[in-house]
Amino acid sequence: MDRTEEKSHNELDDLKVARSNTLLKAKYKTSLFEKKLIALAISKVRLDVNGNLVSTISAHEIRQYLNIKGGGIYDQLRRAARATLGHTVILEDAENKRFDMFNVVTRCKYENGVFETSFNTTMKEHLVGLTQKYTTHRVSTLCNFHSNYSMRLYEILSTHAWVLQHKKEFTISYALGEIRAELGTFDSSSKEVMNAVKKGIDWNVIAEEIAPDRMFESWRNFRQRVLEPAQEEINNSELSEFHVEFKPIAQGRANKTVGIKFFITPNMTFRYKGRKINGTKEKSNISEEEFDDIDIRAASEVKEMLGEYVSNHEALSLLREAKGDVSLVEKAFQYAKQKKELDNMVGFMIMAIRKKWSMENDKPYIQGKSLEDTQTIVEIVEEQKEYSADINKKVDAVLNGDLEIEDLDPSEVAMILKVVQIKVKKENKLSISP
Numbered sequence: 051m052d053r054t055e056e057k058s059h060n061e062l063d064d065l066k067v068a069r070s071n072t073l074l075k076a077k078y079k080t081s082l083f084e085k086k087l088i089a090l091a092i093s094k095v096r097l098d099v100n101g102n103l104v105s106t107i108s109a110h111e112i113r114q115y116l117n118i119k120g121g122g123i124y125d126q127l128r129r130a131a132r133a134t135l136g137h138t139v140i141l142e143d144a145e146n147k148r149f150d151m152f153n154v155v156t157r158c159k160y161e162n163g164v165f166e167t168s169f170n171t172t173m174k175e176h177l178v179g180l181t182q183k184y185t186t187h188r189v190s191t192l193c194n195f196h197s198n199y200s201m202r203l204y205e206i207l208s209t210h211a212w213v214l215q216h217k218k219e220f221t222i223s224y225a226l227g228e229i230r231a232e233l234g235t236f237d238s239s240s241k242e243v244m245n246a247v248k249k250g251i252d253w254n255v256i257a258e259e260i261a262p263d264r265m266f267e268s269w270r271n272f273r274q275r276v277l278e279p280a281q282e283e284i285n286n287s288e289l290s291e292f293h294v295e296f297k298p299i300a301q302g303r304a305n306k307t308v309g310i311k312f313f314i315t316p317n318m319t320f321r322y323k324g325r326k327i328n329g330t331k332e333k334s335n336i337s338e339e340e341f342d343d344i345d346i347r348a349a350s351e352v353k354e355m356l357g358e359y360v361s362n363h364e365a366l367s368l369l370r371e372a373k374g375d376v377s378l379v380e381k382a383f384q385y386a387k388q389k390k391e392l393d394n395m396v397g398f399m400i401m402a403i404r405k406k407w408s409m410e411n412d413k414p415y416i417q418g419k420s421l422e423d424t425q426t427i428v429e430i431v432e433e434q435k436e437y438s439a440d441i442n443k444k445v446d447a448v449l450n451g452d453l454e455i456e457d458l459d460p461s462e463v464a465m466i467l468k469v470v471q472i473k474v475k476k477e478n479k480l481s482i483s484p
Contacts, residue, residue: 060391061369064189065090065093065115065189065190066091066093066186066188066189067090067092067186067187067188067189067192067470068092068177068180068184068185069092069176069177069180069184069185070175070177070180070184070187070479071182071183071184071209071350071354072141072179072183073139073141073173073176074185074206074209075141075203075209075232076139076141077140077142077231077232077234077235077238078137078138078139078140078238079137079234079237079238079239080132080133080134080137080198080233080234081133081198082186082195082196082197082201083116083126083130084130084133084134084137085198085201085202086115086116086191086193086201087112087116087127087130087134088154088155088167088193089187089189089192089193090111090112090115090116090132090193090431091105091107091165091167092105092177093189094106094107094178095169095178097178100318102171103169103170103171103173103177103178104166104167104168104169104171104176105166105167106164106165106166107150107164107165107167108163108166109163109164109165110163111124112127112165112385115189115190115193116193116234118192121211125268125314127158127160127165128157128160131158131160132441134154134155134158135153135156135157136153136156137153137154137239138151138238138239138244139151139152139154139239140238140239140244144245147250149247149248149364149450150172151168151239151244151247152172153170154169154170154173155168155169155170155235155430156168156169156170158297161305165420168408170319174469175254181357182354182357183354183355183357185205185208185209185211187205187208188289189288189313191204191287192204192292193291194287194289195283195287196283197279197280197283198234199233199234199270199276199277199280199373200279200283202232202234202280202285203233203277203280203281203284203294204284204290205312205340206232206233206446207222207292207294207312208291208292209350209443210222210314210346210347210350211291211292211314212350212353212362213314213346213349213350214291214292214315215362216251216312216362218315218316218344219314219315220309220311220313220314221307221311221312221313221314221346222312222346222347223299223310223311223312223316224309224310224312224348225253225254225294225308225311226257226269226270226272226299226307226308226310227252227253227255227256227257227258227307228253228254229259229310229363229462230253230264230266231253231256231257232261232334233276233420235257235266235272235276236257236262236263236264236265237261237262238261239304240261240262240263242260242261243260243261243264244254246260246387264426269298269307273298277296277310279298281294281295288317288319290317291316292314292315292316292317293314293315293316293317294313294314295312295313295315296310296311296312296313296391297310297311297313298310298311299311301337312421319477326334336398344366344369344370344374345369345374346382348369348374348376349365349366349369351376352365352368352369352376352379353365354379355376355379356368356383357381357397359383360395360396360452362391364396367396367400367405368382368396368399368400371400371403371404372403374440376414378403379399379403381402382398382399382400382403382407383399384401385399385402386402387409388400420440423474441465441466441469442469444462444466445469445470445473448466448470449470449473449474455467
């Protein structure tokens with residue numbers, strides 16, 4: 051390899067593409083060439099003088115990065131541009147019944163050997179100034195894949211690869227229809243699919259009954275034509291950061307496959323040793339046992355939600371306190387953000403989850419006091435309220451003849467008799483006519 055070739059090789063190795071995890075998990079269908087071309091364009095994206103997202107790549111760079119040899123590149127770019135402009139991406143939060151649909155690209159232009167891409171302004175939050183909730187890939191790793199499904203599966207699973215900083219192996223499960231959609235085995239932008247998503251129909255139903263262009267409908271066909279080839283290519287690539295195995299999740303008497311469980315382990319021959327995963331610089335301070343009984347997808351969701359506010363260790367602690375319920379962590383986070391000058395946000399959130407605090411049921415946070423002092427004061431006040439309520443209940447029982455003095459706890463007799471006397475005096479005053 052001469053110096054020119056070596057320089058090109060190193061440039062290719064060093065080029066990276068960063069995208070929000072929300073975008074990486076989006077459901078869409080596109081060709082392998084288009085997918086690589088868009089990844090390359092995103093790696094070179096910038097804001098122009100008008101604040102628009104644009105990217106320019108020379109034909110030489112496209113040939114180099116996408117390993118195109120011989121023939122004209124014009125026709126390939128023309129076909130890819132035409133297809134890319136028509137693609138709709140679906141970002142969905144089914145649990146909270148929210149979705150966002152938009153075209154990624156608004157314009158493609160090729161002139162004088164330069165390919166220019168203009169991105170939808172909605173893409174800014176997913177591509178520019180990312181400090182949390184994102185994953186970085188080397189363009190060389192993505193362009194090394196020969197299968198659309200291999201590249202897509204690698205992108206999807208890599209959003210959880212941060213766990214490998216702390217654990218030698220982890221598992222993650224997907225509904226079968228969901229992974230079919232994310233891998234692009236049918237067109238999520240079709241009218242039928244988008245209408246079904248708006249109605250909140252389950253992805254398994256969409257994949258099996260609604261998507262008009264669905265492929266690999268049987269589990270056997272999907273496994274043999276999509277999953278196994280993707281698994282083999284990911285595991286055989288020295289550029290892949292992890293290896294993947296999988297097994298079906300069956301349900302019912304018919305033992306029907308309804309989901310897939312993936313098993314992720316580090317690739318010990320990974321070429322780029324010491325690379326930081328998912329943009330984090332955090333050193334591993336989490337024991338493997340801390341991941342026991344933790345849903346990795348839920349952990350990734352909490353980590354993405356809280357971002358720079360907490361460490362991976364704290365994210366797991368919050369999820370464990372919420373017994374795996376991500377919505378409880380989100381409520382505590384939104385509540386904590388309303389409080390000013392929190393000395394210990396994570397501690398406050400843990401107490402909010404434990405005590406079921408919320409913005410609707412506001413609890414005090416005493417400025418000038420530490421979190422621990424505030425909680426001590428709050429707990430003393432609550433205990434006093436409970437004690438007073440119990441005393442008043444027993445006083446009423448004594449006055450009504452339902453409870454005898456000798457049946458009382460000796461430590462409470464003096465207090466109860468005092469309250470009884472006060473209540474009797476008040477009643478006597480009220481009974482006196484003016």
